[in-house]
Amino acid sequence: xxxxxIQHVAKxxxxxxxxxxxxxxxxxxxxxxxxxxxxxxxxxTIRLLLxxxxxxxxxxxxxxxxxxxAKNNLIGYMxxxxxxxxxxxxxxxxxxxxxxxxxxxxEAQSRLEPYLERFDLAKHKHKKVKELSKGMQxxxxxINTILHKPxxxxxxxxxxxxxxxxxxxxxxxMRSLRDQGTAILMxxxxxxxxxxxxDRIVLIDEGRDVLYGPLDDIRRRFSGHAVLVRxxxxxxxxxxxxxxxxxxxxxxxxxxxxxxxxxxxxxxxANDVTVEKFEIAVPTLDEIFIRVVKEGGQ
Amino acid sequence: MSKLWLIAxxxxxxNVYKKSFILALLSVPLMLAFNVGIGLIVENLEKDSTPIGYxxxxxxxxxxxxxxxxxxxxxxxxxxFTSEEAARQALLAKEIQAFYVLSADYLATxxxxxxxxxxxxxxxxxxxxxxxxxxxxANYPPEIxxxxxxxxxxxxxSPGGIIEMPAGGPTLSTMLPLITSVAFVFLLLFSSxxxxxxxxxxxxxxxxxxxxxxxxxxDLVVGKVLGIVAISLTQLATWILIAVLTVAVxxxxxxxxxxxxxxxxWIAIAKVVVIALPSYVFAAGLMFTVxxxxxxxxxxxxxxxxxxxxxxxxxxxxxxxxxxxxxxQTTLLGILPFTALLTTxxxxxxxxxxxxxxxxxxxxxxMCAVGALWLASRAFRLGMLRYGQRLRIRELFRRQxxxxxxxxx
Numbered sequence: 001x002x003x004x005x006i007q008h009v010a011k012x013x014x015x016x017x018x019x020x021x022x023x024x025x026x027x028x029x030x031x032x033x034x035x036x037x038x039x040x041x042x043x044x045t046i047r048l049l050l051x052x053x054x055x056x057x058x059x060x061x062x063x064x065x066x067x068x069x070a071k072n073n074l075i076g077y078m079x080x081x082x083x084x085x086x087x088x089x090x091x092x093x094x095x096x097x098x099x100x101x102x103x104x105x106x107e108a109q110s111r112l113e114p115y116l117e118r119f120d121l122a123k124h125k126h127k128k129v130k131e132l133s134k135g136m137q138x139x140x141x142x143i144n145t146i147l148h149k150p151x152x153x154x155x156x157x158x159x160x161x162x163x164x165x166x167x168x169x170x171x172x173x174m175r176s177l178r179d180q181g182t183a184i185l186m187x188x189x190x191x192x193x194x195x196x197x198x199d200r201i202v203l204i205d206e207g208r209d210v211l212y213g214p215l216d217d218i219r220r221r222f223s224g225h226a227v228l229v230r231x232x233x234x235x236x237x238x239x240x241x242x243x244x245x246x247x248x249x250x251x252x253x254x255x256x257x258x259x260x261x262x263x264x265x266x267x268x269x270a271n272d273v274t275v276e277k278f279e280i281a282v283p284t285l286d287e288i289f290i291r292v293v294k295e296g297g298q
Numbered sequence: 299m300s301k302l303w304l305i306a307x308x309x310x311x312x313n314v315y316k317k318s319f320i321l322a323l324l325s326v327p328l329m330l331a332f333n334v335g336i337g338l339i340v341e342n343l344e345k346d347s348t349p350i351g352y353x354x355x356x357x358x359x360x361x362x363x364x365x366x367x368x369x370x371x372x373x374x375x376x377x378x379f380t381s382e383e384a385a386r387q388a389l390l391a392k393e394i395q396a397f398y399v400l401s402a403d404y405l406a407t408x409x410x411x412x413x414x415x416x417x418x419x420x421x422x423x424x425x426x427x428x429x430x431x432x433x434x435x436a437n438y439p440p441e442i443x444x445x446x447x448x449x450x451x452x453x454x455x456s457p458g459g460i461i462e463m464p465a466g467g468p469t470l471s472t473m474l475p476l477i478t479s480v481a482f483v484f485l486l487l488f489s490s491x492x493x494x495x496x497x498x499x500x501x502x503x504x505x506x507x508x509x510x511x512x513x514x515x516x517d518l519v520v521g522k523v524l525g526i527v528a529i530s531l532t533q534l535a536t537w538i539l540i541a542v543l544t545v546a547v548x549x550x551x552x553x554x555x556x557x558x559x560x561x562x563x564w565i566a567i568a569k570v571v572v573i574a575l576p577s578y579v580f581a582a583g584l585m586f587t588v589x590x591x592x593x594x595x596x597x598x599x600x601x602x603x604x605x606x607x608x609x610x611x612x613x614x615x616x617x618x619x620x621x622x623x624x625x626x627q628t629t630l631l632g633i634l635p636f637t638a639l640l641t642t643x644x645x646x647x648x649x650x651x652x653x654x655x656x657x658x659x660x661x662x663x664x665m666c667a668v669g670a671l672w673l674a675s676r677a678f679r680l681g682m683l684r685y686g687q688r689l690r691i692r693e694l695f696r697r698q699x700x701x702x703x704x705x706x707x
Binding site: 050052054069072073075077078079081083084085086088096097099100101144 | 301304305308312503504505506507508509510511512513514517679
């Protein structure tokens with residue numbers, strides 16, 4: 001049973017069609033990437049998921065059914081923007097928000113202490129939130145999202161304002177949660193973080209899901225378009241190669257649609273080329289993202 | 299503790315430590331203290347126990363009778379002089395504050411001359427006229443003379459007998475329903491202002507996004523309203539306590555006459571309260587709606603000013619209300635939302651408002667309150683997280699598709 005199941009949802013605000021048709025599922029014990037350019041409809045999709053907005057069309061199932069108030073305590077949500085009371089001391093703010101997630105004050109306090117220590121915020125706990133740096137506020141926000149041990153974590157741009165050390169810390173926390181069976185839906189623009197953390201992704205563009213599935217499958221799907229070749233001497237003309245470019249110490253050959261890397265290799269061999277390196281050029285997620293969003297092709 | 303109470307408690311705590319709340323809390327007591335202070339100053343300025351003198355050329359005061367208890371602390375000694383020169387010397391020496399000269403044909407012409415360097419105090423002047431009248435009436439029986447000097451104490455009553463007012467104008471007792479309605483207007487403007495700014499701030503700093511995924515909309519709305527009600531009750535209790543203290547101190551210890559013999563017309567006050575309560579909920583609901591739909595705190599302040607103007611509109615129509623408290627226009631003002639509360643307070647001074655009008659007004663305010671709460675809930679759901687995008691009014695009233703309809707489409 002999927003933790004999140006969203007089917008063909010659509011949502012408009014007046015004349016603005018924010019989400020046109022989006023479907024995906026998120027399973028227990030996985031980190032799922034929700035990707036898309038600015039204004040693609042990611043945040044609206046998250047809000048539809050959380051029942052903040054009702055969809056105009058389609059269905060949303062979360063933790064085995066429609067969202068309801070009883071499920072609030074099972075979900076941790078971190079919006080992209082800071083969601084903390086700026087004029088309240090950090091500790092009081094986090095305890096209050098945790099009590100709204102069903103923890104008692106004592107329980108919240110005892111759970112909070114180790115997190116504050118781990119995130120190096122213990123000495124700042126009496127400061128007002130607005131007195132903390134952006135990075136500290138981001139860490140506080142992350143603590144707030146996971147303190148009540150939710151079954152589903154929805155986290156929007158978790159690495160914003162974090163230095164490499166804290167980024168690593170947050171990644172470790174996310175992996176640890178995943179290993180404990182928590183489903184994590186992460187929305188971000190940082191593709192290298194997605195490549196490092198996510199098992200599956202959905203890419204939304206102009207309110208539609210344009211790419212969806214396991215990350216490895218997607219990269220494999222896009223990898224057939226180019227090969228990296230290093231050969232002794234110049235390469236002859238090869239049928240089906242539409243572009244040749246230098247790439248590190250090799251040549252990157254972009255293949256025409258329907259041309260497979262095997263065909264290229266056969267042609268090279270047939271032309272007695274001494275091949276020193278032949279490798280399928282696996283695109284980075286950044287490249288896939290740009291190709292899908294800018295060029296609209298897969 | 300349920301989430302509703304957590305929200306209420308937090309709303310209360312977040313607001314009671316604000317400077318604006320402390321100022322609002324102290325504004326009414328400070329106003330009362332100011333009024334009492336002014337009253338004290340005026341009363342003291344009007345008193346001067348320095349003697350006054352007179353020279354009588356008419357013979358009326360050859361054997362003067364006293365009209366005043368000269369042993370009383372406020373009594374001003376009245377000294378007879380044989381010549382204007384002697385009186386002038388006494389005035390220059392500041393032994394007297396003024397002297398009067400009755401002409402020889404005073405009884406025929408009533409001509410009196412007054413000499414002073416600074417205008418004599420009010421108590422001295424009134425004592426002089428009492429003294430003069432007492433001597434003019436010296437041949438009448440004392441009780442008749444006393445009655446003529448004291449005049450008639452008339453009380454104006456409404457046909458039902460509930461409203462009564464001295465002929466000299468409203469007293470503090472008759473003003474109490476108005477004071478109650480003004481207090482409620484302040485209360486609802488302050489507290490609904492807190493509510494609106496709280497919602498806008500939470501929207502601005504995105505806290506609301508975290509809150510709405512933690513508690514139900516009902517818990518959130520009701521919790522916030524309860525928190526605000528608790529703040530209002532704190533304000534009200536403080537004001538009542540300070541008012542009681544003011545009456546006790548001002549009336550008994552300082553001897554301010556307008557604070558003495560205070561009687562409370564509970565029926566008139568109850569009529570105001572019956573309208574005030576739904577008006578309060580109506581204002582809170584509207585402010586919540588505004589807070590949910592606006593995108594910036596500054597816009598909220600502008601709307602808050604507009605609400606303030608609407609609530610105090612009856613002040614600008616006070617002449618019409620005073621002159622015709624049972625007229626059609628006044629009755630309408632007493633029924634319409636926004637103006638009902640203050641109009642009712644004003645009318646209560648001058649008339650006994652018919653029960654059907656109070657009932658109708660309370661019903662109108664209650665319907666508006668229910669509508670405002672419904673609107674608040676809708677606006678919250680639809681407009682809460684639309685940053686930079688204003689919610690259109692027609693969207694508030696548009697029906698949302700049901701789950702079955704969404705599935706079917």
